[in-house]
Amino acid sequence: MKKYLLFIATALIMGFVTVSAQEQRPQRMNMSQRTEQIIKELGLDDNQAKDFKKIMEDMRPGKISENERPSREEMKKRRDEMNEKIKNILTEEQYKKYQEMFQRHNNRPDGNSQNQ
Numbered sequence: 001m002k003k004y005l006l007f008i009a010t011a012l013i014m015g016f017v018t019v020s021a022q023e024q025r026p027q028r029m030n031m032s033q034r035t036e037q038i039i040k041e042l043g044l045d046d047n048q049a050k051d052f053k054k055i056m057e058d059m060r061p062g063k064i065s066e067n068e069r070p071s072r073e074e075m076k077k078r079r080d081e082m083n084e085k086i087k088n089i090l091t092e093e094q095y096k097k098y099q100e101m102f103q104r105h106n107n108r109p110d111g112n113s114q115n116q
Helices: 002-024 031-042 046-059 072-089 092-106
Strands: none
Touching: 031 046, 031 092, 046 072, 072 092
């Protein structure tokens, strides 16, 4: 009986620890939340925000076919075009801050760098 109670107590504690650990993980933002955060951090006005949202929406990777994604070269080309469009709608100071944010995002300490 003592072994049974010990087993139940251990299972409950392990379950509680697992749930607690999962709740502490930061939630990953979706694309629209990330876009809104960037707009806020850059201090974009209404027109800039509207144009920025449009550019980000156009950048979303589309599938070529059912199971095929664009190549790295195609995605690099899209990113370069997107950056050029963004540069045209931002002030010089905003664009510099945007580039710093982009670099910080791509050099995350979790090892999930986008430039692999």
